Amino acid sequence: MSEDIGKIDVSYVAHLARMHLTEAEKEKISAQLKDILAYVAKLNELDVSNVQPTAHATPLSNIFRKDEVRPSIDQTKILANAPEEARGLFIVPKIVE
Amino acid sequence: MNYEAVIGLEVHVQLKTRSKMFCGCTTEFGAPPNTQVCPVCLGYPGVLPVMNEEAVRKTILTGLMIGSEIARFSKWDRKNYFYPDMPKNYQISQYDLPLCAGGEVAIKLESGGTKRIGIIRAHLEEDVAKNIHFETTSGVDFNRAGVPLMEVVSKPDISSPEEAFAYLTALKEMLVSGGVSDCDMEKGQLRCDSNVSVRPLGQQEFGEKVEIKNMNTISGVRRALAYEVQRQTAALQRGEKISQETRRWDDEAGKTFVMRTKEYAHDYRYFPEPDLMPVTVSDEMLAAIRGRLVELPEAKRQRFIRQYGLPEYDADVLVADVALASYYERAASGLKNPKAVSNWVMTELLGKLAETKRAIEDCPVAPEYLTELVAMIDSGRISGRIAKEVFIEMFSSGKSPEVLVREKGLSQVSDTAVIEAFADEAIAKNPKSVADFRGGNEAAINFLKGQVMKLSKGKANPLLAGEILLRKLRGE
Amino acid sequence: MLHKLTIHELRAQLESGEVTAHAAAEAIFGRIGDIDSKVKAYLPWKDFDGVIAQAHAIDEAGIPRSDKLLGGVPIAIKDVINVEGDYCTCGSKILSGRTGSAHDGYHSIYDATVIKKLREAGAVIHARTNMDEFAMGSSTENSSWDVTRNPWDLERIPGGSSGGSAAAVAADEAIAALGSDTGGSIRQPASLCGCVGFKPTYGRVSRYGLVAFASSLDQIGPFTKDVEDCALMLQVLSGHDPCDSTSVPEPVPDYTQSLGKGVEGLRLGMPKEYFIDGMDREVDAAVHAAIKKLESLGAEIVEISLPHTDYAVAVYYLIATAEASANLARFDGVRYGARVAGEDVIDMYGKTRGAGFGPEVKRRILLGTYALSAGYYDAYYLRAQKVRTLIRQDFEKAFEKCDAVVTPTSPEVAFKIGEKVDDPLKMYLSDIFTISVNLAGICGVSIPCGFTSSPKLPIGLQILGKSFGEETVLRVAHAYEQATEWHKEKPNL
Numbered sequence A: 001m002s003e004d005i006g007k008i009d010v011s012y013v014a015h016l017a018r019m020h021l022t023e024a025e026k027e028k029i030s031a032q033l034k035d036i037l038a039y040v041a042k043l044n045e046l047d048v049s050n051v052q053p054t055a056h057a058t059p060l061s062n063i064f065r066k067d068e069v070r071p072s073i074d075q076t077k078i079l080a081n082a083p084e085e086a087r088g089l090f091i092v093p094k095i096v097e
Numbered sequence B: 001m002n003y004e005a006v007i008g009l010e011v012h013v014q015l016k017t018r019s020k021m022f023c024g025c026t027t028e029f030g031a032p033p034n035t036q037v038c039p040v041c042l043g044y045p046g047v048l049p050v051m052n053e054e055a056v057r058k059t060i061l062t063g064l065m066i067g068s069e070i071a072r073f074s075k076w077d078r079k080n081y082f083y084p085d086m087p088k089n090y091q092i093s094q095y096d097l098p099l100c101a102g103g104e105v106a107i108k109l110e111s112g113g114t115k116r117i118g119i120i121r122a123h124l125e126e127d128v129a130k131n132i133h134f135e136t137t138s139g140v141d142f143n144r145a146g147v148p149l150m151e152v153v154s155k156p157d158i159s160s161p162e163e164a165f166a167y168l169t170a171l172k173e174m175l176v177s178g179g180v181s182d183c184d185m186e187k188g189q190l191r192c193d194s195n196v197s198v199r200p201l202g203q204q205e206f207g208e209k210v211e212i213k214n215m216n217t218i219s220g221v222r223r224a225l226a227y228e229v230q231r232q233t234a235a236l237q238r239g240e241k242i243s244q245e246t247r248r249w250d251d252e253a254g255k256t257f258v259m260r261t262k263e264y265a266h267d268y269r270y271f272p273e274p275d276l277m278p279v280t281v282s283d284e285m286l287a288a289i290r291g292r293l294v295e296l297p298e299a300k301r302q303r304f305i306r307q308y309g310l311p312e313y314d315a316d317v318l319v320a321d322v323a324l325a326s327y328y329e330r331a332a333s334g335l336k337n338p339k340a341v342s343n344w345v346m347t348e349l350l351g352k353l354a355e356t357k358r359a360i361e362d363c364p365v366a367p368e369y370l371t372e373l374v375a376m377i378d379s380g381r382i383s384g385r386i387a388k389e390v391f392i393e394m395f396s397s398g399k400s401p402e403v404l405v406r407e408k409g410l411s412q413v414s415d416t417a418v419i420e421a422f423a424d425e426a427i428a429k430n431p432k433s434v435a436d437f438r439g440g441n442e443a444a445i446n447f448l449k450g451q452v453m454k455l456s457k458g459k460a461n462p463l464l465a466g467e468i469l470l471r472k473l474r475g476e
Numbered sequence C: 001m002l003h004k005l006t007i008h009e010l011r012a013q014l015e016s017g018e019v020t021a022h023a024a025a026e027a028i029f030g031r032i033g034d035i036d037s038k039v040k041a042y043l044p045w046k047d048f049d050g051v052i053a054q055a056h057a058i059d060e061a062g063i064p065r066s067d068k069l070l071g072g073v074p075i076a077i078k079d080v081i082n083v084e085g086d087y088c089t090c091g092s093k094i095l096s097g098r099t100g101s102a103h104d105g106y107h108s109i110y111d112a113t114v115i116k117k118l119r120e121a122g123a124v125i126h127a128r129t130n131m132d133e134f135a136m137g138s139s140t141e142n143s144s145w146d147v148t149r150n151p152w153d154l155e156r157i158p159g160g161s162s163g164g165s166a167a168a169v170a171a172d173e174a175i176a177a178l179g180s181d182t183g184g185s186i187r188q189p190a191s192l193c194g195c196v197g198f199k200p201t202y203g204r205v206s207r208y209g210l211v212a213f214a215s216s217l218d219q220i221g222p223f224t225k226d227v228e229d230c231a232l233m234l235q236v237l238s239g240h241d242p243c244d245s246t247s248v249p250e251p252v253p254d255y256t257q258s259l260g261k262g263v264e265g266l267r268l269g270m271p272k273e274y275f276i277d278g279m280d281r282e283v284d285a286a287v288h289a290a291i292k293k294l295e296s297l298g299a300e301i302v303e304i305s306l307p308h309t310d311y312a313v314a315v316y317y318l319i320a321t322a323e324a325s326a327n328l329a330r331f332d333g334v335r336y337g338a339r340v341a342g343e344d345v346i347d348m349y350g351k352t353r354g355a356g357f358g359p360e361v362k363r364r365i366l367l368g369t370y371a372l373s374a375g376y377y378d379a380y381y382l383r384a385q386k387v388r389t390l391i392r393q394d395f396e397k398a399f400e401k402c403d404a405v406v407t408p409t410s411p412e413v414a415f416k417i418g419e420k421v422d423d424p425l426k427m428y429l430s431d432i433f434t435i436s437v438n439l440a441g442i443c444g445v446s447i448p449c450g451f452t453s454s455p456k457l458p459i460g461l462q463i464l465g466k467s468f469g470e471e472t473v474l475r476v477a478h479a480y481e482q483a484t485e486w487h488k489e490k491p492n493l
C-alpha cells in the first residue's frame, strides 16, 4: 500500500465534492478525518485476498421493467420546486465550455 | 518525414426504446422542455431506478452483430461528476463489467479491400439533459435525461478520416438495420467523440492523444479529423510538441479549439450502483436475442448478388436502405426474373419516390403489385410501354395492375385475326418498306411492326405482330 | 387520553365506533401542543388543518369501522420519507429553502411506497419527525432544526438518527411512527427512548421515496409502543415493490401469527463479542437478566461468535459514506431546494453545498469521496466491501447454531446533549452493536428491557433474526414483552 494512504488533502476532496469549506472547517475536519482514517486502518489486519466483495445485501439479479411508457409529471409541479426557472427550463449560471 | 494518424472513436447511440432507461417517461424527440420528466429522471430525493429490459436486449443484440463476447454477468456502476445536465450528479453506467466486450466492424476501403476495426467494448448507460445557453445564463431541459444510451468504443485501429467516415457509416447501417437505433444525428441519436494522435510512419508507440468533441454529423467527423490530423502533423513538422488536451470542433469555422481545461484531472470515483442488481445472461436469453439477429448489410449484399443474380451496383443500392431491400425481396419473391424487378425498383419506383418526396415506407405501390406487374409483362399480357403507364397509375391510385388493366382495357391484343388485319393495313399503306424488306433489308420490318403497334394503340402483342408480319411478307 | 393508546387499543375503539379518526388526530395534536415545546420531536411547522381534513375524509369513508389494519390511526413520519404535497427536509437546510423556513423548501411531488401502503391501510399520515441531517448521526443533534430531547431526561439525547420518531412514540406524541435504519437509526433511539423499533430485512420494505443515505444499508421500519403494534406495522409496510430493484419478491407472512407462540424450543445465540469491557454496568446487567428471563421462558441459550464484529464500524463508515457521497450529490441548487448564488455553476454548487450541509454531513461526504477517489478505492472501499462479506458470513454461520441472536442494542444509555459532538469517532462507536445487522442485511428489533437507577433511563434488548426471519424475532420479542412490564413504563413529562 502506498504511503500517502491515510493522508487526506481536504481541499482537493472538497473540490471533488463541490463543497466550499472555510479555512476553520478545513482544519477541523482534516484532524477529525485523520483520526477516522487511522481507526479504519484496522481493516488492514485482515487478509482479504480470497474474499469476494459484497455490493448488495440481497442476491437478486435481472430486475427489469417492461419497455412501457408511463405518464410524466406536470411541468408546473416540477418547476415550482426550482430555485430559478424560465421558459420551462431550469436556469443556472452560464455554463462555459 | 511521413506521418500517420491513429484514431479511436467513442460513439454514443440512443437506443430505440419507447420509454427511458430507468423510468417510464417517453423517449419521443422534440417535446417542449421538461414535459417528459418524472421524479426518477429528474433525480429527485428518494427515487430509485428500474432497468428497461428492452435496452439491455438491444445492447446485447449489438454485441452479437459486432461479434462481441456477451458478459454472462454484468453490473452497473455510478460515474461521479458534477454538471448541470446530470440530474443526480452521477451517471449510471457500466465500468469494469460491460455487457459486450470485444468485436469488430468491417469497413470497405476506397482502395476496394476491407478492413476490420476492432471494438473494445459496448456498454449501456443513461443519457444526460440538454443545456441551452443564453446571454448570461444557461437553461436545462431534462427531457433527454435518462434515455438509454449505448457507448461503443473502438480500438485505435482507424488510420484516416476516410476510414473514420466508413466506420461510422458501417456502424450506423448495422444499428439501423438491426432496429437498435434510428441513429438520426439531427436528433442527437448518434454522437461521436474521437481520440486522435499522429506519429511518424513506422513508429511503434503512439503520439500524444487529443480528444475531439462536438462532431455532430458523420461528414463533420471526417472534416474535424482531417483538420486535426493536418494540425498535428504540421505542428510536429515544425518541431512542436502536441499537448494532451480536449478540443472542440467548430464546424462553421472548420477548426478545432481547446476546451476550457479542467482544474483537476477527471476522478470519476466509479463504484457499484447499489440501487440496481446485476444482469445475468442465460443461454435462453441469449438464444432469444440471437433470434432477433438480422443479416448484416455486407452479407445481404452478397446474398442479393447470389440469390437474385443482381449486378453489384443494384445490390449496393438496394441494401443501402433496409426498407428498400425488404421491399425488393417481397416484390421479387416467386418471380423467374428478379433482375427485372430490380430495374423497376431502381428506375421507376425510386424516381417516383424522389419526385413525390416520399420514403419507401410510404410507397403507395404494394410490393405484391409490382410482382404482378412484372408477371404481366413476362406473360405477354401487357407490353413494357403499357406497363409504364400502368405503373404511374398504380403509384397515384394504389390500385393493383390487374384492376387497372381491366378498367382501362389495356390488355395486350393477342387475337391473331385482329393483328392480321392491322398487319394487312400496314403492308398496304407502306409499299416502300415492304419493297426494302423484300430487297434484303430485314430491318425494314421494324418500321412495319411500329405501324401495327400504332394502329392497335400499343395493345398488340409485339412478338405476335412480328411473327405475323414476317409470315405475310415472305408470302407464306 | 387517546394519544396514550397503542395501535391495537385505538383500533378496537375505532372499529366499535366509540371514537373517530378525527378524535384520534385531535388527541395527538393536543398532546403535541402540550409537550412538544419540551421534547421537540417534530419539526416546528405542523400541518394541523391538513391532517384533520385527512382524518375527516377517512371517517366519512367509514374506514375506521372497516377491517383495515390501520383504519383511522395517525402515524408520524420521519422527515426523510416523501409524502406528496408535503415538504421533506431531511433535517437539512439544503432542502428547507433559502429563508430557512420549511414552506419555501423542497416539496415532494410523489408518495413513497410506504406512504401509499399506510394510506391503503387507512392510516392518517401526520408528518414530520425530527432527525439527524440526512439520517447521519446517533443523537439527533445534527438536525438543522432543533435538538430533540429524550422524554426520560430532557437534558439528554433521544438517540438517532430517527430521534424524533422514537421520542414522539415514547412521549405519547404519536401512536406509532416510521423511521429509517442505516446503521441502527431505528433500534438505537428506540433503545434510548424505551420503545419498540424494528429494522426489517434489507429488501423486505420498499425504499422508494426514502431519501437515500446509504442505499445498500437503508431500510424503513416502525416505532411502536409494543410488539403487537410492531407486527401490525410490519404487515402493512412489507412487500415487493416493482419501483425498488432491491425489493425482494418474497411473500409476506401473517406476522400476528408469530405473537403468543412463546420461545419454547428456540435456540437464542449470545455473541461473546457483544458483551464487552467498557459497557455500561447497568446495561450489561439488564441485558443478562433479560436473557435469563428468556431462558426461564423455555429458550435454550447458546454461546456464539461473530468474530468480525470489531471491524463493523470501520466497514460501515467507509461503505455508508461512499454511497452517501454520491447519493447527496444531487443536492446542488439546480432542480429543488436551496441555492446560494455563485459566479458560475461550479461556484454556485460549492456555495450552495457549503452553506446547505451541516458539519457531520460534510465530514461524511468528504470521507466517502476520499474513499472512492483515484488511488484509494482498493485500500478503503473495496477492502471494506470484502470485510462486509466476512461479517455477513459470521451471521450465516451463527444462524446455523441458533434461531435468533440476543444482544444489548447499545452499550450505553442516553448521553447528555453536547457530550460527543466534537468527537465523531466516539459517536460512531456508540453504533457498535447495531451496525453489523445492516452490513449483513438481516433484521432486528430493540425492545425495552429495563432502566438505569438514577437517572431513570431506558435500556434496550436487541433481538436479531436471519434474512426474512422477522417472524422469529417478533416471536421472541413478544414472549419477553408479555413476561415483563417494562413497555408499560412512561416518562414523566
Ligand SMILES: [Mg+2]
Binding pocket: B012, B125, B151
Ligand atoms: Mg459514456
Ligand SMILES: [Zn+2]
Binding pocket: B020, B023, B024, B025, B036, B037, B038, B039, B040, B041, B042, B146
Ligand atoms: Zn422519467
